[in-house]
Amino acid sequence: MPYSPAPARRSLLKLIAAGPAVSAVGGLAAAAPAHAVTVPAPAAPATTAAAAPGIVKALPAEYFTVRGTNAEARFDAFADTGLLTPAERFFVRNHTSTPVLDAADWRLTVWGDGLHGRSPVHFTYGQLRDLPSVTRTALIECAGNGRSLYTSQQGEPVTGTSWTLGAVGAARWRGVRLSDVLRRAGIAHDAVDVQPRGLDDPYVSGGVDYGRVRRPLPVAKALDDVILAYEMNGEPLPYDHGYPVRLVVPNWVGIASIKWLGDIEVSTRPLGSPWTTDWYRLFGAAHPAGGSAPISRQTLKSAYQLPFGATLESGRVHRLTGRAWSALAPVRTVEVSTDGGAHWRHARLLDTPRRGGWVRWTVPWRPHTTGPVTLLSRTTDTAGNTQPERAVHNTQGYLFNAVVRHPITVV
Numbered sequence: 001m002p003y004s005p006a007p008a009r010r011s012l013l014k015l016i017a018a019g020p021a022v023s024a025v026g027g028l029a030a031a032a033p034a035h036a037v038t039v040p041a042p043a044a045p046a047t048t049a050a051a052a053p054g055i056v057k058a059l060p061a062e063y064f065t066v067r068g069t070n071a072e073a074r075f076d077a078f079a080d081t082g083l084l085t086p087a088e089r090f091f092v093r094n095h096t097s098t099p100v101l102d103a104a105d106w107r108l109t110v111w112g113d114g115l116h117g118r119s120p121v122h123f124t125y126g127q128l129r130d131l132p133s134v135t136r137t138a139l140i141e142c143a144g145n146g147r148s149l150y151t152s153q154q155g156e157p158v159t160g161t162s163w164t165l166g167a168v169g170a171a172r173w174r175g176v177r178l179s180d181v182l183r184r185a186g187i188a189h190d191a192v193d194v195q196p197r198g199l200d201d202p203y204v205s206g207g208v209d210y211g212r213v214r215r216p217l218p219v220a221k222a223l224d225d226v227i228l229a230y231e232m233n234g235e236p237l238p239y240d241h242g243y244p245v246r247l248v249v250p251n252w253v254g255i256a257s258i259k260w261l262g263d264i265e266v267s268t269r270p271l272g273s274p275w276t277t278d279w280y281r282l283f284g285a286a287h288p289a290g291g292s293a294p295i296s297r298q299t300l301k302s303a304y305q306l307p308f309g310a311t312l313e314s315g316r317v318h319r320l321t322g323r324a325w326s327a328l329a330p331v332r333t334v335e336v337s338t339d340g341g342a343h344w345r346h347a348r349l350l351d352t353p354r355r356g357g358w359v360r361w362t363v364p365w366r367p368h369t370t371g372p373v374t375l376l377s378r379t380t381d382t383a384g385n386t387q388p389e390r391a392v393h394n395t396q397g398y399l400f401n402a403v404v405r406h407p408i409t410v411v
């Protein structure tokens with residue numbers, strides 16, 4: 001019998017009393033709980049903040065572009081960040097709105113026929129914090145990061161949030177291994193899938209209620225490197241990033257990293273959800289009828305930390321910078337072209353490449369003529385994956401991996 005999270009578990013506090021505007025930013029911020037247990041500090045409102053319904057933190061226009069219920073980080077502005085993306089600069093992808101939960105009455109329920117005892121097992125926040133902790137740096141990148149380039153660069157229509165390149169960030173996550181939690185809950189040898197589910201509101205689109213955000217993971221991945229994270233860059237998770245506990249699924253598409261974790265089903269039969277059937281498969285002419293298998297790993301990318309349409313002065317040396325990353329293997333090289341792809345040279349890597357992390361790179365360039373220029377960058381990883389000239393189209397615009405054509409003007 002499917003387990004349903006009790007409404008009492010969702011600490012919406014005074015929000016419900018506040019009326020129908022439960023997801024209003026002001027309402028959420030105003031209702032930030034004053035409870036004990038490490039509660040993230042609400043961000044100070046910025047004067048330049050744009051409105052994104054349901055996002056708690058401030059979204060200053062110099063750092064974010066609001067896209068519906070989501071906030072994209074400005075990739076060019078990553079130039080002043082290090083290897084870790086500060087939490088207040090991290091993109092937010094919300095299907096509905098950020099629930100303001102209270103760690104003190106939060107419970108994780110692990111349930112399903114894939115447990116020895118077959119009855120649900122509960123963990124409080126305190127119990128999770130008492131388990132051995134692990135810390136690791138991982139990128140979270142939306143499957144649709146770069147989606148708008150299918151259209152702007154390849155002339156192909158796609159559906160979904162029109163991200164440019166900023167639906168990605170790197171953080172140092174601390175939490176407990178999902179494998180430790182599943183073993184303590186009594187996962188059976190014949191379990192094949194686990195399905196984590198969020199406590200945010202059910203996702204309703206086009207009049208269809210798809211239920212709470214959830215997506216199955218094969219047991220092999222679940223027992224490998226997945227973390228139930230309660231800290232991001234040394235602080236409690238911010239509300240928008242899954243407080244009190246989220247999944248972090250390294251190298252997989254962002255949707256796997258379920259925020260505001262409420263329960264995990266453990267099953268002896270393969271599980272599905274709209275997030276593996278309707279979405280997060282590759283549909284279109286280049287793919288099997290009915291779509292590909294559900295997508296899992298992210299791909300590789302590189303990009304300049306420069307606004308699209310930037311103007312650079314002719315006759316002086318510019319230190320161009322960017323980042324490159326691959327979920328498949330450590331980055332090996334980054335090549336750049338400042339003449340639309342006719343000539344390529346190597347950029348200098350500033351960090352030690354690591355699978356699932358990014359490297360910063362730099363290259364000096366002295367333009368001699370004026371006018372429009374297309375800057376290109378192309379990364380290759382140690383497994384031999386390289387960014388192609390064109391990404392293979394899919395109707396929902398996932399896994400864009402092509403060389404980005406970055407327009408600038410030399411004046």
Ligand SMILES: Nc1nc2c(c(=O)[nH]1)N[C@H]1C(S)=C(S)[C@@H](COP(=O)(O)O)O[C@H]1N2
Nearest residue numbers: 091092093094095142198213254257258259
């Ligand atoms: N519960 C829940 N988990 C979620 C989502 C969501 O809307 N609800 N969005 C997913 C998607 S599509 C992505 S890309 C990542 C984004 O994580 P972030 O908002 O912390 O950057 O969270 C994932 N986890």
Ligand SMILES: [Mo]
Nearest residue numbers: 142143254255
């Ligand atoms: Mo995503």
